[in-house]
Amino acid sequence: MPDGNASTGLAAAPFALAVDAMGGDNAPESILDGIELAAERHPAARFLLCGDAERLRPLLATRKRASQACEMRHAATSIPGDMKPTQALRVRGSSMRVAIDAVAGGEAQGVVSAGNTGALMALAKIVVKTLPEIDRPALAAIGPSARGDVVMLDLGANVQCDARNLVQFAIMGDAFARAVLGLTNPTFGLLNVGSEELKGDERVREAAEILRDSHIASGFYGFVEGHDITAGTVDVVVTDGFTGNVALKTGEGALKLMRELLRQVFTSSVPARVGYLLARPALDRLREWMDPRRYNGAVLIGLRGVVVKSHGGTDALGFAHAMDVAMDMVTHRFNDRIREGLALLAARRATVPAA
């Protein structure tokens, strides 16, 4: 089976997910703790644990659910965090490569890694391969908004994009919102510098024109602006990888500044400290809701299999969340939805014009 999650479903591959046990700042311990949590949430799923067998064996033995859910596959090496993608492609037998090979070979439907992002993207593109209908895979993730969750893509896989790429990102984003957020009629917008039709460059205007005539036109809100991301104006924000990466990190930075300033406020005086204690239950709920771990797991979409990148510095809870995202995509036949979407687009327009 060439596809990680073809319509034959989860049962077709022996493993739901292959896990890179050695990637990330706190690997392999936090990875195994994450699997322990994920195994509880997905009791029927089997995972292929890829990494240094000698190091992993004793760690796995002390984690009951993980040891039942996992099969181990030895990988002698691992990809360092600072290795260039071109170099990483030449390293065989790394934990990341072994996990990705399992997806490419049809043994696992998806892969989750907290390791080197550039290496994971390069390996996934070359080994798992891009869907034939997609020109370029995109990095997507979920973030908080005033009206719930918002999906944004591309977050940096493609620094330069044309109108055709943006249209494909919209179709993938639509499928992602259906599969992972469980929405039946997601809305989406193209990120621009204004909401009027004539705003922005040729590229976004051309993409908007194609989308207005597409099978997902009913969900197309039109152009959205930076503040619409957190306002929850749409369920999916579509943009190029340069703008998306900057927007994601700018939003995170602004929230971080606010948290830091609030910390100063609540330690600035005795009354403020007491005030903090009184408001603490509500502040804790807010913190929980905004918890970056709840939003961990960026997905490289548009490939013949599910590829999820966990933040390198996350803990067990964050890694388990990245595995949840991957499981949602596997269970809800994410790639089949993309293919259906692209077929519908093609049926409507004889060809999508190249930009």
Add this chain to the structure above:
Amino acid sequence: MPDGNASTGLAAAPFALAVDAMGGDNAPESILDGIELAAERHPAARFLLCGDAERLRPLLATRKRASQACEMRHAATSIPGDMKPTQALRVRGSSMRVAIDAVAGGEAQGVVSAGNTGALMALAKIVVKTLPEIDRPALAAIGPSARGDVVMLDLGANVQCDARNLVQFAIMGDAFARAVLGLTNPTFGLLNVGSEELKGDERVREAAEILRDSHIASGFYGFVEGHDITAGTVDVVVTDGFTGNVALKTGEGALKLMRELLRQVFTSSVPARVGYLLARPALDRLREWMDPRRYNGAVLIGLRGVVVKSHGGTDALGFAHAMDVAMDMVTHRFNDRIREGLALLAARRATVPAA
């Protein structure tokens, strides 16, 4: 005198600033209240008040400092907020046009308007004119960061930019930080998707290469990412107008979400309400520090005169701040600094390569 702020200084033009009294949501009342505040802060400055004389006369009469600082110039019409720039160019005798004409004619060194942004940018470019050494003016503004104020440009004047534009933005941003923030050695960075030298597209890499060899190389930090804006990693963040506009609005949106969530937190229970009251003095200081009015006033830089755009919905305090920014630029001979910078760059490189 062709330049609004040539080195002859403030005394050369009879008016420091021409003010569009009719632009913005709360005009002309809030504009006049803003001038009243500005006149107190800049007692030696004279302002040219452009707008409907009949409406303005009684309003001015009740504001003592403003009436002493202002001379009125009648403008029969004003530019509506939704008028297209191309249309606005054809309207003669509008309050915005009369104010801009005063700068172009050497009567005033700068102009401040809270009116239609697109119209102001178009009129300024065509009437005030771009500095001969600058290809395209840029929109710059100051925002809050963990380490004080941060300047960002371009914020949307140019949706597409090449390396040469980015280099000129850096030189203008450096001059702006010296003039308005009063920094003697400002640092600046190019906004990118990663901090490593090979990240991003051709455009940012080429701009970085030119800047590393420029007369402001000592202040060049290299590439910065979205989260660096609010972290205060550099004093000036340089980017194209598309990315800058999205980043600005995304950051504002994230802060707005956080404020809204905090409001919910502090009204969610009786203890939380009491907690709010106890922490209130510190929270008020935080609110004051983050007050968008404190950051009002986007500057269109690279023109033969100072052009400042106030937010359309701001109040007197916000408008007075926009006037402060304009006064800083006039007083500190902002355009002379840009010219000096460009001359130094030209002396170092025979030509700046076109991208």
